[in-house]
Amino acid sequence: MNPYDNIAEYYDTKYAKFDADLDFYIEMVRRAGANARVLELACGTGRVTLPLLEAGYRVTGLDASEKMLEIARKKAIGFKETARFFQADMRDFDLREQFDFVFIALNSFQHLLNQTEQIDCLNAARKHLAPAGLFILDIQNPEIKEQYPADGRLELDSEFQNPQNGNLVQVFLSATSEPSIQQRHYRYLFDEIEIDNRLRRTTTSFNLRYIYRYEAELLLDKSGFAIEDLYGSYEFDEYNTGSEKLIYVCRRKA
């Protein structure tokens, strides 16, 4: 089962207010051209896809979780352009068309756990990129380890109200790491406290691969991308020691 299927509604609410990257993507799409056709890989519930749709772009979203896409489709109603959402594996898909702007936001690329999967995904992305199009890869900078404790401690990650019933939902997170394979294992508990104080716990877990700077550059190069810019934040700061992000702006190699 896809790890997002049973927590799709919670995920949508938990990240509803996360908008730190939206201005960045709106600016980058603008650079891709006025009528840019946009493709988002691992679009989830459309947190980034929908603001781009709202900005007037033709957007296509791809995700492995049908449950996540159901939410995205519901939210995509009532805009000038029509959004398309496809359930697909980002390592292996063929939409038989090309896009001016292709991106993978907020660490989703890290769900790919080995180099074969990473290269498959990047190759598929490149094939769907128009010759003059822009490709964005946005991952964590694994160098700032203190931001991501991975010693198994249980933390209260966040709290929110379930919009459907007003119940309090508490998200607990525990992470461990396996440095030899550059992976972290995340376990999430979504504790919803129902009206009679009864606890309803939904759990999910997944592994994320962390990728270092030059490793990512080699991967992109091997997949036929030329790196145009490397940013360390959504504010277009140059990548540097201590940067939170590794954000690659790429084009197809000639």
Next chain:
Amino acid sequence: MDEYAGFSYYYDLYYSDVTADHPFYLEIVRQVGADPHILELACGTGRLLLPLVEAGYRVTGLDLSDEMLARARNKLTALPVRTQARTRLLKGDMRYPRAVLGSEKFEMVILGFNTFQHMHEEEDQIACLENAREMLASQGIFVLAMDNSTPDEEPANKLIELYGVMHDSERQSSVTLKVITTDFPHHQIRTRRYMYYERLPGGNNDLVCNTTLKLRYFYADELKSLLEKAGFKIVESYGSYYFEEYATESPRIIYICQKAEPEQL
């Protein structure tokens, strides 16, 4: 506002084991004189009040929470009738005890544990202290005790601390208390989330009770100035319930006070 509504059961279950301050108050009250009348402000579920009445003293307890008072009353009914007769439990605001008690005087007024820290504004703190002073008989003593903690020592983080696992023989349940400090650095106010999980026999789903407490933290000298401003003189100060001298790393700040000016007759 009743901060304890809905979770007084869990509060009581956890804090009923806290008895470290009982010998301290029993010793202090022994020094007060014959047959003193004691007032405890914010007496809660009677954690301290009941041992005092059981030791033979006349005690009046004031609390703002109906739920907490109901628990105290319930426990009181299990005690002998003569003990009950020495006890009054009244609903009232610790800032304005005279609204309930009029001009009654007491040989000892207690504001213990961390109750004073529930008041974040100086206006409320001063009102509470001035009224406590007004409730004192001429040679009466006021005991103010609270946690000692400074922002630099305990940074807020997301870490969950396991405070305790309790068993309730009546409900046949086990209750786990987990606590997380979500905010501390500013205004000397610490926000703590108390999360109680109750596992009932045969149940698959815990019952959850969440509550947030915001406590104001005081520095020892700051508190001393506040007491003086409210018309008290400090007779003794301690850093623990074991009569240890106050030091920066002491677990408590405890001041024993009397009225600054003797009664004008």
